[in-house]
Amino acid sequence: MRTLLLGVLLASSAAAQPSAADSALVDRYLAANDYTEVQTQLDRMRQQLAATAPTPDAAAMLDDILDIDFDVFRDSIRAELFRDFRPDLLRQATVFLERPIVPRVTAAASILADIDPMTLSALAQDPGDRPLADSTLAARYSRAIMGANQPEDVQTAMLVAMVELFPPALREQIDALGGPQAFAEMSRQAADNDAVAAMMTGISRIALAEVDPDDIRAVTAHYESEAGLYVGHAAARASMAAMLPRMIEAMRPMFAALDEAMGGPPAPPTSSVADGEIYEVAEVQPQLIGGIEGLQSRVIYPESARREGVEGQVVVQFVVDETGQVTDPEVVRTPGPALTEAALAAVLGSRFTPG
Numbered sequence: 001m002r003t004l005l006l007g008v009l010l011a012s013s014a015a016a017q018p019s020a021a022d023s024a025l026v027d028r029y030l031a032a033n034d035y036t037e038v039q040t041q042l043d044r045m046r047q048q049l050a051a052t053a054p055t056p057d058a059a060a061m062l063d064d065i066l067d068i069d070f071d072v073f074r075d076s077i078r079a080e081l082f083r084d085f086r087p088d089l090l091r092q093a094t095v096f097l098e099r100p101i102v103p104r105v106t107a108a109a110s111i112l113a114d115i116d117p118m119t120l121s122a123l124a125q126d127p128g129d130r131p132l133a134d135s136t137l138a139a140r141y142s143r144a145i146m147g148a149n150q151p152e153d154v155q156t157a158m159l160v161a162m163v164e165l166f167p168p169a170l171r172e173q174i175d176a177l178g179g180p181q182a183f184a185e186m187s188r189q190a191a192d193n194d195a196v197a198a199m200m201t202g203i204s205r206i207a208l209a210e211v212d213p214d215d216i217r218a219v220t221a222h223y224e225s226e227a228g229l230y231v232g233h234a235a236a237r238a239s240m241a242a243m244l245p246r247m248i249e250a251m252r253p254m255f256a257a258l259d260e261a262m263g264g265p266p267a268p269p270t271s272s273v274a275d276g277e278i279y280e281v282a283e284v285q286p287q288l289i290g291g292i293e294g295l296q297s298r299v300i301y302p303e304s305a306r307r308e309g310v311e312g313q314v315v316v317q318f319v320v321d322e323t324g325q326v327t328d329p330e331v332v333r334t335p336g337p338a339l340t341e342a343a344l345a346a347v348l349g350s351r352f353t354p355g
Contacts, residue, residue, distance in 0.1 A: 018082055026078055029090055029231070032097035035070050041110055042066055048116045057253060064250035068243065072304070076238035079300040081231075092227035101215040109207045124202030131209040137216055138204035139197070144223035146200065148232030152188060154240050159184035161244055161348045164327050165251055167259035179323040181351065238300065244345050286320040286352035298346040305338040314343035324352040 018026070046066045053059035081090065096102070112120060123130070132138075163171070163180040174183045208216055222228045288295060305311070312335035319328045329347050334340045 018085070022082075022085060022087065025087060025090055025094070026081055029081075029094040029097070030074055030077065032094050033231075034103065035073070039068075039070055041112075042068065044114060048114075052116045052118065057257075061250050061254055065243070065247050072302075073238065075302050075304050076300055077235055079302060080234040080238045083300070084234075086230055089227040089230040092225070093222070093231040096222050096227070099218075101212075101218055105208070105211055105215055105219045108211045112203065112207050120203060121199060123206060124199045127202065127206055130206055132205040133208040133211065133216065134213060135201065135205060137213060137220070138208060139201040141208065141216055141220045141223075142200040142204040143197070144220045144228075145204075148223040148228050149236055151233045151236055154233075154236045155188045156181070156184045157349045158240055158244060159187050160325065160351070161248060162251070164325060164348075165248065165255040167255065175323055180325050240345070240349075244348060248348070286324065286354055289324070289351045289353060295346055295350055298349050300342055300345070302338040302342055305336065305342075308338075310336045310338060312339070314339050316343055316347050318347060320352045320354060322354050324354045326350055326352070 046063055049062045049066070050059040053062060115123070160180045163174060163183060166174065174180060177183050177186065223232065314334045315332040317330045317332050318326050321327050326347055329344055331340050331343070334343070
């Protein structure tokens, strides 16, 4: 049974405004965390993926996913930092990022942007005559990078949202495993296996071959520190909020084609209540896990909206399916596009106990 609900999301700038000193510290951090090199590498990676994609549609999809607006991304990071503002940790991270060793290590990874993903994966297993960094140090570095940039809750939330797009036949299998949340947790744990760790270590050994080992140790220690985890997790959550709605829309055609290739939705089983029917009122209403406070905690108020004085209420209509997953979100009313994206990201990250 599927139940139609109306989600009301408040986006207000009435919360306490950051002080001038706090804003200056965040500005300093964002200036130190230079995204110019990252954007350059990402553009080169997009070109590589477009050239190796199996179809033009796949190339277009990858291009849409990786086409990041870095101004929006900075706004999202700013909002995420202010959500749980810890100035001492932010100051530590900023001071470290202002050291010259950081761009040296970051620039070293730029060699990988010129290698297509399939070739890079093969080189990680068999680098040939390429110079390599120390294996133990590279393994520690790659673990630290993954831990800082991919917190478990972000990985799980993204996988849960992706399950929405799966064809019905796959959704049935996922439901048999315990639902999207259980599937996401299993997938996340599978990504932590030894084979993946070995590949990441191999890639790091190639990327860091010409880097001073002392620089690698210093950067690794930063990502392992409380300050490094604080800013890394903030950036990861900002990325999810900024990219998830657009990524889901970009991937819909691919999953629709997979659905068609699998023969379309299976015939519904005999039941006293038609499967897939949508109810505006159910005997047992779905319950939002974490309540409204949990929903509000996922809202990242866009800095661009704050600067422009845009505030108000975003009303989102959506469906809660049999597993408690949010599907088919549709914005009914919104004060502006910036708040729309923030509302959709928060709603897509919600889970319900099904009705």
